[in-house]
Amino acid sequence: MHQEADGPHGLPSGTDRRRRMRRLLARLVLGLLLVIALVLSLMLLRVHLLLPRTAQQEATEGYERASSAFADLAAADAAALDDEFGAPLGTSRTVACSVGTAEQGWFVVDHLNTCVLREVETRAQSGALEDSAARAAQLLSGVPAWQEQEGYLLSPDPSTEESGGSACASVVESRLPADDGVSGREESIDLAAVVLADPGSLDPCLRGMSAGGRALEESIVEVPNGAEEIDTDGGGALVVVRETRLSSTSLGCLPLPLFCEPATTTPRLPDLGS
Numbered sequence: 001m002h003q004e005a006d007g008p009h010g011l012p013s014g015t016d017r018r019r020r021m022r023r024l025l026a027r028l029v030l031g032l033l034l035v036i037a038l039v040l041s042l043m044l045l046r047v048h049l050l051l052p053r054t055a056q057q058e059a060t061e062g063y064e065r066a067s068s069a070f071a072d073l074a075a076a077d078a079a080a081l082d083d084e085f086g087a088p089l090g091t092s093r094t095v096a097c098s099v100g101t102a103e104q105g106w107f108v109v110d111h112l113n114t115c116v117l118r119e120v121e122t123r124a125q126s127g128a129l130e131d132s133a134a135r136a137a138q139l140l141s142g143v144p145a146w147q148e149q150e151g152y153l154l155s156p157d158p159s160t161e162e163s164g165g166s167a168c169a170s171v172v173e174s175r176l177p178a179d180d181g182v183s184g185r186e187e188s189i190d191l192a193a194v195v196l197a198d199p200g201s202l203d204p205c206l207r208g209m210s211a212g213g214r215a216l217e218e219s220i221v222e223v224p225n226g227a228e229e230i231d232t233d234g235g236g237a238l239v240v241v242r243e244t245r246l247s248s249t250s251l252g253c254l255p256l257p258l259f260c261e262p263a264t265t266t267p268r269l270p271d272l273g274s
Contacts, residue, residue, distance in 0.1 A: 043255040047263035055113035055249035059097065059270035062187070062246030066117050069189060070242050073145055074121060077240055080139045085123040085238050093223035094118045096209050097267035099216045099251065108260040111216070111253065113268050115246040118209050120202065123238040125195055129169035133195040136171045136238055140193060149175040153192035153241055155207055168194040168205035171238070189244040199237040206241060217265040223272050246270060 078087070095117050102110035125132045140146045151173035171193035178188045194205045209220065249268075253260035 040255055044263075047252040047254060051249070051251050052113070052264060052268050055247070055251060055268040056270065058247040058249045059113070059115040059268060062115065063095070063117060063270040063272070065186065066189075066244050066246055069244070070117075070119050073189070073191070073242060074240075076143050076145060077121070077140070080143050081123065081136065081238070081240075084135060084139060085125055088121045088123050089237075091119060091121045093120075094209060094220060095223060095246070095269060095272070096218060096220045097269050098210070098218035099262065099265050099267050101216065102250075108253075110260065111251040111262045112248050113251050114248040115267075115270060116209065117244055117246050119242040121240045121242075122199060123240075125236045125238045127236075129195045129197055129236065132236070132238065133169035133171045136193055136195065140172055145176055145189075145191060146172055146174045149177060151175040151190045151192055153190050153206055153243060154194065155205055168196045168201065170194055170205070187245040189242060191243075192241045194239050194241075196237045196239060199239070202239055209243070216262060217267060219267045219269060221269060221272075 074088075074091075095115060097113065097115040100112050100114060101108045102112050125136075152175065154170050154173050173190070173192040176189040176191070178186060192206065194202070196202060196205070210218070247270075251263060254263050
């Protein structure tokens with residue numbers, strides 16, 4: 001059998017050295033490819049599983065904080081309004097979640113799962129809208145939450161063709177700034193109160209509910225609470241609206257060169273229970 005001769009002084013020949021270098025290089029390339037595959041797998045696991053799960057968890061935690069804050073606000077409003085307008089006939093909640101982009105200049109750098117909660121509390125009222133609105137505004141003026149910054153929930157133009165004019169009489173609106181030191185106030189809370197001739201005509205009185213930003217996809221759901229349809233016996237309604245952002249969580253980007261493509265466009269809603 002032929003055996004390649006060693007070089008001078010017993011050192012491997014040039015051919016043998018080149019063969020060993022090729023084997024070493026092949027091992028290095030294979031190791032590098034394995035590392036890249038591992039990193040890509042971890043990045044895909046992060047954007048497809050871990051970040052969406054975190055988004056839902058943060059939305060659920062935000063919902064629990066907001067529920068606590070809304071309960072405190074509702075109690076303060078009840079102390080001011082119930083003697084005049086009676087106890088609430090019902091309360092409904094809506095959650096809107098969207099997947100949107102986060103941009104720097106011309107480039108998308110992230111995708112965010114953002115959720116917003118809106119609560120609508122309805123009381124019966126009778127008489128002229130303007131008189132009821134003025135009385136409700138007077139009563140709420142003594143509640144600290146309604147003495148904060150100017151809010152944004154009320155529509156600047158609540159008239160509609162169907163109503164033939166004004167759909168509602170605005171009472172007051174306010175914004176409670178975010179306060180990390182208070183449970184449920186990690187995000188600002190917007191408040192609005194309106195008096196309606198027809199309880200079903202609330203939508204034109206308020207700005208549209210949206211999780212905000214440039215949404216790729218949005219989901220809006222009613223919170224199941226077992227409440228029956230609200231009946232005002234043909235009269236008008238005093239409606240108090242509370243709205244706050246529950247969460248805004250990074251969903252990351254697919255591990256692709258140059259462009260930040262979303263791993264998912266399906267919004268992650270909070271766990272609302274049954």
